[in-house]
Amino acid sequence: MAHQHDHTQIDFAEWLPMLEQEAELFAPVYRQAAGWLREWKPEPELIADVGSGPGVISCLLADAFPQARVVAVDGSAPLLEAARSRAAEHGIADRFSTLEAELADGISNLEYPADLVWSSRTLHHVGDQRAALTEFARRLAPGGALALLEGGLPSRYLPRDIGIGRPGLQSRIDAVQEEWFAKMRAELPGAVEETEDWPALLTAAGLRHTATRTFLLDLPAPVSDEVRAFVATTLTHRREGLADGLDADDLATLDRLLDPDDKASVHHRPDVFVLAAQTVYVGVKPA
Known part of the structure; x- marks a missing residue:
């Protein structure tokens, strides 16, 4: 799937390594969320992961619900190919399939209604989110649940004052990111x-908003090399995508943070951490 929007262009296939890296790091959050979802759908027959990307979460859902068939839905053929390879590696290919379709209407092509629809940080890439939610709800089986992961809090990787540059670098990056996000949404x-208001939107789609819960990923310093690599990838992505909105001092600070030869970089400094909060909203279709 690629959105062609000048400075807000997104080619998710190019993001494959980063998407896999991030989803694998956040796996504890998704496992907690899947366990929590058992309260509403303890034994779903069909799970649709809408906006599945490379299928990391799809496979986690298959592990959490071992009797379920899982369909990964995405608009990017390379990402779905990665999802199928991952499913084969996990030994679940016999109950795993993919559906290449744009997110706004792709779920309409499911063979039969889903018992559980999972959509993680995907809906905000659809122009008409209300209409998409209505379609999600339409393709749910009676009593089925929609789990929508949107929002939460901006992740943190470094203290406010890191000893180089002006304090508050991540807050300024977040502000520029918000401007980029608004432009991306407007150009869809x-x-x-x-x-x-996700509970209100779920209700408007004909679902009963059942619960909201925020899941925390807390990886304190000192972190593993894997976590350092994730932080470096994320900051590199921010540096490349938001350069026009950051001043020269902040760009210089980011360059130092990303330089493997600089002892102040995230590759070496002892104060790197990951603290993230992701929120899941659950709506249930009347039986």
């Missing part, structure tokens, strides 16, 4: 401005 095909 069929974009509709929507108040992000």
Whole structure:
């Protein structure tokens, strides 16, 4: 799937390594969420992971619900190919399939209604989010549940004052990211401005908002090499995508943070951590 929008262009296939790296690091959060979802759907027959990307979460859902068939839905053929390879590696290929389709209407092509629809940080890439939620709800089986992961809090990787550059670097990056996000949303095909009241939107789609829960990923310093690599990848992505919105001093600080030969970089400094909060909203279709 690729959105062609000038400075907000996204080619998710190019993001494959980063998407896999991030999802694998956040696996504890997704496992907790899957366990929590058992309260509403203890034994789903069909799970649809809408906006599955490379299938990391799809495979985790298959592990959490060993009797379920899982369909990974995404608009990117390379990402779905990665998902199928991952499913084969996990020994679940016999109950795992993929569906290449744009997210706004792809779920319409499911063979039969899903008992559980999972959509993680995907809906905000659809112009008309309300219409997409309505379609998700339509393709749920009676009594089925929609788990929507959107929002939460900006992740943190470094203290406010890191000893180089001006304090508060991540807060300034977040502000520029918010501006980029607003522009990306505005340039989506069929974009509709929507108040992000997810419980109200689930209700408007005909679902009963059942619960909201935020899951925490807390990886304190000192971190593993794997976590350092993730932080370096994320900051590199921010440096490349948001350079026009950051001043020269902050760009210079980011360059030092990303230089493997600089002892102040995230590759060496002892104060690197990961603290992230992700929120899941659950809506249930009346039986």
